[in-house]
Amino acid sequence: MSDLLERLRGRGWRMTAQRRVVAEVLDGDHVHLTADEVHARAVTRLPEISRATVYNTLGEMVTLGEVIEVATDGRAKRYDPNAHRPHQHLVCGRCGAIRDVQPGGDPLADLPDSERFGFTISEVEVTYRGICPSCATTA
Amino acid sequence: MSDLLERLRGRGWRMTAQRRVVAEVLDGDHVHLTADEVHARAVTRLPEISRATVYNTLGEMVTLGEVIEVATDGRAKRYDPNAHRPHQHLVCGRCGAIRDVQPGGDPLADLPDSERFGFTISEVEVTYRGICPSCATTA
């Protein structure tokens, strides 16, 4: 059973077959699906689910802070259910594979006041880019 | 005169009125325009320039490493001519303002081997998010 689903239920979310399916599709580690991918997988379990509902549901999950939106490539946004453990992303520039990673240190501490331009900073996002092992071997 | 334009000329780029205008529009610090914004500004100087040319030209500048593509918001990509000084971005979540910033420290060093999953990492991108001073006062 999905942790994500449990948490959503606990927030008084009205439970529908559509939302359940979206939550189930998004369960797991290193999951970074686009909205269309979520829809494609949801359709296999609930053929009549619409794209609009998938977008609505993903948007609500993001608003509730249960899912994170990731824009690693300037194409479609990806949805990451690993919202309760702070982490960053490691992206393969060739195949697009994405891994969640946890760097040590506090990147925010590296930004001196003189470089903050008076902003109140609330969040730091780090994307490591490179080549994954399987792309490296099939050069 | 634009530094960017000088560098492009030095690479044997065939110089056309369109390319000159795009390069001029992209000159300066803290410049992060979308392709459409570049086009809108280019049109005021060269009314017949087409969107396709703006996209082509921006794409070439990125390939040549003279301009950086920035995807801070999952909407339109932005183009940053500050390609020769390594820097990161500070983004206002309310008005979308973007500043170039130079953090101290090496974020790559913060990622232990055990968190690299065998990737060869070539690049690290950091986005600081918060509220800019003028949005903070007009709460």
Added chain:
DNA sequence: TCCTACATTGGACTAAGTCCAAGTCAAGCA
């Protein structure tokens, strides 16, 4: 000046996402 390879154009096309009016249904209440 002429040639030609490279650049530009505009319009059609695709991908990603939003919006909306009409229909459906979960869940609390009697």
Added chain:
DNA sequence: TGCTTGACTTGGACTTAGTCCAATGTAGGA
């Protein structure tokens, strides 16, 4: 259990960002 109702879902039209291509134009070398 059966209503009722407000929240949810639907599909299709629409918007935005970007790509593609065949026809046309032109920078720069000979």
